Amino acid sequence: MIKKCLLIITAVALLTACGQNNSAEKTTHSVETPTEARTEASTETMTNNKITEATTGTDREISTEASTQINPEETSQEDEITSEKISMESSWKYAEYSAIHSGSATLYRHKVNFWNGVTVCVNAGHGTKGGESVKTLCHPDGSPKVTGGTTSAGATKSYAISSGMSFPDGTSEAEATLSLAMLTKEKLLEAGYNVLMIREDEDVQLDNIARTVVANNMADCHIALHYDSTENDKGVFYMSVPDVNRYREMEPVKDHWKEHNTLGNAVIDGMKAEGINIFSDGDMEMDLTQTSFSTIPSIDLEVGDAGSDISEGTQMKLAEGVLKGLDKYFKKGAK
């Protein structure tokens, strides 16, 4: 797999070096390319945007080999998107804290190494039957929560995953986050991101810790999609890391809280660019299981509440806002 991955990178570097003017770094790649690889790469045929089932393992192949970002809009490379099922591995850090983890996520990956292979975890909030019948630790060190939320401040355990709220018309939060997640997936794939989808059906047997651990190991950032339980359509915000020393000094929050908040602010800026209504200044401090176990930039994004419109048109705008925010966070287009 690694050789194959390098071949694709090499092919992209070679072909884009021929077609574009900023070829200095790319030429370096071609110099290092064995003749055999060039031949294979140049004769390889890929199908544009075809999604194929891969039977590969779960080894992460986000590559640092290519030093130049490849913009999907500026390459004539034919692409192929593969998908593979990702189960939580028991050896992964914090895996033992999860109570529900028999399900699997799906990783969609471009063969062309766009944006140096950045993978975004899209986590459609809720949708795990039995999630409220078992509890998990709020923090890896067993310390109590510093804010309220679904579980009150001071608790050391919370539902493994809650069932979420409902809209006045009976639509569940899990249904609304799923439709938004599917739209977001398409938008991100079109823009050249790889996407790790936690849930693509009504139910996935992965609790909040399992979702977080899978994202930690297979993605470069983690965006969980939620709707709040208030009913006044108050606008979009993300759950920022509480300004409480005890929390910000606890691992893995200590090493990652700044990047969680930076990602959150970037996504809020993306929403603003789409003209979407923002709640307050775009964030609310919250001690979440997700944040407490995340080792990659990670946010819970509340895209609206029970009073919000959940039509496809509105959700398309939200998905576009997420894309714009990610482009800002990963500085897409920057050389």
Ligand SMILES: [Zn+2]
């Ligand atoms: Zn929720």
